[in-house]
Amino acid sequence: MTEINLEVQETNTRIDRYLSQELSDLSRSRIQKLIEEGNVQINDTVCTSKKAAVQAGDRISLAIPEAIPLDLEAEAIPLDILYEDDSLIIINKPAGLVVHPSAGHEAGTLVNALLSHCPLAEIGGVQRPGIVHRLDKDTTGAMVVAKTDQAHQHLQAQLKAKTARREYLGVVYGSPRTESGTIDQPIGRHPVDRKKMAVVPEEKGGRPSVTHWRVQERLGNYTLMLFQLETGRTHQIRVHSAYIGHPIVGDRVYSSGHSVGVNLPGQALHAWRLRLEHPLSGNLVEVTAPLPGSFTTLLEVLRRRIASF
Known part of the structure; x- marks a missing residue:
């Protein structure tokens, strides 16, 4: 148990607002939870209202319970780190690496690797890596993880407000008729195959989903595309690409396309560039994740085929 004592210098301000200004390592939602749980006192009297007003000269005592440890084993799995400081870490995730432990993937995940690499964030009173967004198992590229509760809240708010920018490169089957476009179709759980996602009307449970795309390079019967996410639904780019008739090459779930003659470890989809506010x-933090070897090989093979015609 950690105890923090403060003397208020301001007049007539909400206690949750005052504490979030004074204690930058704790998010406002975490402070509100501590208040609701009776861990805050004003002038030796327990306060359970986040809206309670404090005055200059008031004495505040805040008790922070020890964080609950995460019951997972740390594993020394190598990480390709693109950026790291005390607030966040951005990695270049390889294909085949699952983000969270789950049934069938209890070990060998990104979370297990992070437990070994750096101190854990205390998020909502639990020690755990602050996963801000996820990448599918076989999608590669840039992924940010928060190291503190405050950073976790801030980064998630950026994604929600669409101020963080996520750009992907993908190779699709076919050649779109136009150079760019927007796919604005709700995505939800597939009505028959519950392991898949699909374009589903909002009245049937679909959630608003928007993907912007632009042709980067036409490669005969294939196209290198740049995708920009406005929302972040599960399998969003893969589902939207299949919906417009141009599924991602190598996608074993949403594509029935033929083999391209390149041994791909997963779908040819790469989280290429990530921009966010620290x-x-x-300050602006911008990273570009180098393409994996299999993706580069695929592009080289397709370019050679064009040149040989």
């Missing part, structure tokens, strides 16, 4: 400094 949760503490406010």
Whole structure:
């Protein structure tokens, strides 16, 4: 148990707002939870209302319970780190690496690797890696993880407000008629195959989903596309690409396309560039994740085929 004592310098301000200003390592939602659980006192009296007003000269005592440890084993799995500081880490995720432990993937995940690499964030009172967004098992590229509760809240808010920018490169079957476009179709659980996602009307449980795309290079019967996510639904780019008749090459779930003659470990989809505002400094953080070897090989093979005609 950690105890923090403060003397209020301001007049007539909400206690949750005051504490979030004074304690930058704790998110406002975490502070509100501590208040609701009776861990905050004003002038030796327990306060359970986040809206309670404090005055200059008031004495605040805040008790922070020890974080609950995550019951997972740390594993020394190598990480390709694109950026790291005390607030966040951005990795270049390889194909085949699952983000979270789950049935069938209890070990060998990104979370297990992070447990070994760096101190855990205390998010909602639990020690765990602050996963801000996920990449599918066989999707490669840039992925950000928060190291503190405050950074986790800030980064998630950026994704929700669409101020963080995520760009993907993907190779699709076919050649779109136009150079760019937007796919605005709701995505939900597939009505028959519950392991898949699909375009589903909102009245049947679909959630608004928007993907912007632009042709980067036409490669005969294939196309290198740049995708920009406005929302972040499960399998969004893969589902939307299949919906417009141009599924991702190598996608074993949403594509029935023929083999391209390249041994791909998964779908040819790569989280290429990530731009976000640093949760503490406010500076722009931009990283570009190098393409994996299999993706580069695929492009080289397709280019050679075009040149040979």
